[in-house]
Amino acid sequence: MSAATAPAEAVAPHRAHKADGGGTKLASNPPQQGGAFGGMQFGNNKSPIDIKSESMSLDYQNHSVLWSGNVHATQAGAQLTSDQLRVNYFDKDFKQMKEMVADGNVRLSQGTRWATGKHGVMDQTKHTVVLTGSPVAHDGSDQITGCKITVFLNTSQSVVDCAHAVLFPHSDASPGAGATPAAATD
Numbered sequence: 767m768s769a770a771t772a773p774a775e776a777v778a779p780h781r782a783h784k785a786d787g788g789g790t791k792l793a794s795n796p797p798q799q800g801g802a803f804g805g806m807q808f809g810n811n812k813s814p815i816d817i818k819s820e821s822m823s824l825d826y827q828n829h830s831v832l833w834s835g836n837v838h839a840t841q842a843g844a845q846l847t848s849d850q851l852r853v854n855y856f857d858k859d860f861k862q863m864k865e866m867v868a869d870g871n872v873r874l875s876q877g878t879r880w881a882t883g884k885h886g887v888m889d890q891t892k893h894t895v896v897l898t899g900s901p902v903a904h905d906g907s908d909q910i911t912g913c914k915i916t917v918f919l920n921t922s923q924s925v926v927d928c929a930h931a932v933l934f935p936h937s938d939a940s941p942g943a944g945a946t947p948a949a950a951t952d
Contacts, residue, residue, distance in 0.1 A: 813842035817851065829855040829864075837868070844876040848886070865889045872897065878906045881915065893919045908933045 820835025832852045833839075839846040849870025856862040868874075868886040874895065875881075884899020895917040897903075903910045903924070913928035 815839055815841045817853075819851070826858070829858055829860065831855075831860065839866075844874070846872070846874050846886075848872045863890050865891075872899075878904075880904050883915070895919065906934075 817833055817837065817839040819833035819837040821833070823832050823834075824830075825832070830852055832850065834850050837846075837848045837851040839851060846866075846868060848868035850868070852867045852869075854864045854867070856864050866886075866888040868888075870884065871882075872884065872886040873880060873882050874886060874897075881897055881901060881903040883897035883901035885897070887896045888894075889896070897915045897917075898913070901912060901915040903915055903926075908931070910924075910926055910929060910931045912926040912930065914926070916925045916927075918924070
């Protein structure tokens with residue numbers, strides 16, 4: 767089905783469904799200043815989500831909308847790009863968003879923070895973003911890679927499985943800390 771024949775409520779901006787997240791316990795320490803993606807709120811606030819793509823199809827039976835081809839979604843300063851984006855709803859009226867599932871060349875960004883992967887799930891009930899498929903998270907020049915990155919949007923915490931981080935100090939090193947400047951040569 768094309769966007770032209772979709773019901774107005776299915777293509778209009780939607781508000782994120784809010785549910786109690788429960789008592790999730792994390793194995794990580796809270797990140798400083800929001801960590802690698804602490805400030806990202808894509809799909810987790812009441813601002814409208816603007817989605818553009820080459821095509822869109824509705825599945826009334828399964829309460830979902832699929833955008834395909836150069837998908838670009840924006841919400842309140844956050845951007846999501848992917849090859850394909852499926853939005854699943856709890857209800858037949860397409861009012862309560864359950865989750866957004868992005869596949870292929872996934873990139874989620876906001877300000878100086880961005881993350882990439884092959885697959886991403888933004889769960890509205892759990893208030894999480896899970897990236898898999900060689901995910902990489904960036905915060906400025908800092909970079910974290912792993913086999914799975916989970917971001918808890920309500921707590922600004924992240925958990926990375928199979929983690930490898932490259933972090934750059936954000937303050938000057940104290941004298942005598944073992945670092946020596948490289949000598950300039952001509």
